Amino acid sequence: MPDPKQRRGPEENLSRRSFLKGSGVLAASGIASRAAAEPGAGLAWQAEPERLSGTAELALSINGEERKLSVEPRTTLLNALRNHCEPPLTGAKLVCDHGSCGACTVHLDGRPVYACMLLAADAVGREVTTVEGLSSGDGGELTAVQRAFCEHDASMCGFCTPGFVMSVTACLARKPGATLEEIKSACSGNLCRCGTYPHLFQAALDAGRRMGAGSTKGGR
């Protein structure tokens, strides 16, 4: 029978405190690489981690509109979208927070990325497209991909759906006539727990056929 007391030193009880310091330095280094922090500032930060809180003013181009945000340097693009935009852009979902499920997939200059793995600051000067920005106008026309998702019942609970829509859209924008294997590969960074995959593949193939038959551009 394991007895944890024999294995753990008392000093480990303080680890939360040291972790806080550590996380402060990490957060700081994220912005320092972009914004050329003062020399020697790292030492002061270690002594007084509280000073790290504060915000950076960022201008992001999201769905064709410029948004000015005031966020902490460590804020991910996903949290910026969901918690710091007004109105909030909650289409991209926070699920794993570690870049392993794809529910937060957005496009950065047209390429699919995990919004939870980027700092908001990393998106400055680039074009961010979220699922809300795919269809034209206010609640406007669905894209070919979105229509196909609806027709083939490619969403069940729907929590993974925005991420899959973004991955499939990017895949078909690159190659409208993508094969099943190419679609699986393009979506292999996305997870669905309800198990909609068979209908999702049908939707993607169908959208691809429609887009391949028409324009070779993104299917908007």
Added chain:
Amino acid sequence: MSARHQEQPPRPAGPGKKWIRVSKVVAGVESEEWVEVDDDEEGGEEDELAWPPRGEMHVLNRDLPRVDGPDKVTGRARYTHDVRLPGMLYARLLLCPHPTAKFELDLEPARAVPGVKEVRLVTEEETLYLGQPIAAVAATTPEAADDGVRAIRARFEPKPFAVTHEQALAENAAPVGKNGNVRADQTKGDLEAVESALAECDAVVEATYRLPVQHHACLETHGVVVDYSGGDQATVYASTQGTFSVHGEVPKLLGLPAGAVTTVVQHMGGGFGGKFGPDLAGRVACELARDLKTPIHLMLTREAEFLTAGNRSGCVQTLKGGAKKDGTLAALSARVDRLGGIGGGSHGGLPYVYAPRVSFLESRAVHTHTDGSRAFRAPGHPQASFAMESLLDELAYALGIDLLAIRKKNLPSGKDGDVWSRQLDLCAQLVGWDEHPHKSAPDASDAPLKTGIGFGISTWGGGGRAECQVEVRIARDGAVTALSGTQDLGTGTRTLVAAIVAEEFGLALDDVVAQIGRSSYGQANGSGGSTTAASLAPAVKDAAHNARAAFFEHLAGALGTKRERLACERGEILERSDSSGAGDGRRWSWEEACATLPPSGLSARGEWKSQLASRGTHGAQAAKVTVDTLTGEIRVVQMVCVQDCGLALNRLATRSQINGGMVQALSYGLLEERVIDPELGLVLNANFEDYKIAGCQEIPEMIAVIDEKDDRAVIGVGEPPVIPGHGAIANAIHNACGVRLREMPLTSDKLLTGLVALREGTREGPKRPDGAGR
């Protein structure tokens, strides 16, 4: 099939009443109970309420795209996670990192973190399970709340623990709770009769089958958002499978009268059995909102979801079964340990579906210092099915009998057996069993890549009961609305509500708006045990039927005709000539007819009608796998499911559910397992990098077949398709290469170990020192 059935109603039915059996899942344990209901069939109503024959429906029983699809594909669908309110604080929980520990916390450093508004203890008691929440932080941003949690200073006094089956059963085991680590709570059958029958059998197999703890892994974590800023009203948004399972408890937690709180479940990101009631997160959020008088957003982090939000219990089950030469299953004994952590765990009972002459079962809960199990899609059945189907396969190979034939031979007699038999035949046909060369012995060739086929079957109760209130409204502008407080887990509940009303009114699906997911829309049952459709659909149908009757009554006066002459189809109201030739054969558009309504429109309510629901499902599945005997790679290349569910209200969504069940079974079979370090007492994979669920690359060709021969009323289909898939896969692996994997997940390392043992043991004798051979 198992001892949980109470075969007879408790007493004779009263006048105009009858008894029906209904399914119930409480805390992961499925049971059935008898409920006395009105006998509508006997009542002799003038207009008997019934589902139209299958071929005559113009909306129902067809492929219907779900009505909230456009919201889901555009990001407009708002989940609890997405609720944003002015002044809202984000709350986080501090989890105890030990299986069981006494602790002291210094909350002051957390209170000093910028943005943190509140830090409090959740419990002061010694913790009972690994990851138990012990403190909560509320802050202006999620990041600040995380900082606050990290800033709490903690001193733990870890206690001796038991986190595995072996540790829990050890002689000097650390006690889990006060009532002992083992609770033997079910014994049935006659062990002596089994033993003497086994002595007469031509083949006897004794084997232990193990299933790991599986997580629900809902993409939206558990949690609530409480909209309360002081005053006498509150709204609670919840990610739940039961609007009213939350609604019934939150007013008390907020210190408000029941009527002052509205519970909202517009969209929810997966539940699978694990999301009922406010839960700890709901309690903490309500208390924070009540005390701080500000909205609280408390959704579990992914780690907390893995550690504290329930699971499918693990299982260690030892079976001893015997069969006669002809494949007749003569006797079965089973000893089952359910590993539900601090919960009881669940098991579907043995024998599972198949019917040996005599049987014996002893089932025990074995407790560990881990999170309690909860209901999880067909609680207990996937565990029981895996052992039963594996054992049956082992007996078939021992006797050299066709794997399909031994199943059909041992089905229960009568109508149910005939259904499974027919379904198995169809599965076999679709998976290519006839052409498969290895029907009663594994592929013994030296080919490196081998193909195998396996089978499994399932049963579930489903069905419904009188638990839903539904209102249907017709407005003067022609708008039709159906209201119920029920929730849509992704199963398509919202769509079936609209579809039933559209069918009744002769309208298109788009013409009806289903408003669900709000407690003020009327009582509804929680979505557990595949009972949503069979409880809700009859009430929707009844409400629509009553609304139509009231509408015709009104129209008869307004349009100068008789209500018996009126009909509605294709968006029109028709006046039919009656037998006397009276009636002008006039027709009005739906809008024209509705324009005659008073400004308030028209409304009718409905209730559950027993003749519109049935119960009891049958299903069969087949899996085809390829096994690479050099690398150990296992690929499922095809899964087939033939499933009955009574009337499939929406065939497209029903196939989605069947596919989803197969995908989850595949995922469970090949990938999923909570991994705990037994020495450190730590869960090693409480995240989506290390806890694997099936992704695109694992998905084989899938064939989902709704059993066309089933002409019963609505039953439900959520649970059954998840039951037999992983067993079928394990059987297919053995069929391909002769390795019997008795422990899930079915991974390459186990397969390779098995291949080595096979080669050394049965095919080439003991391994030679020079390693000759391959």
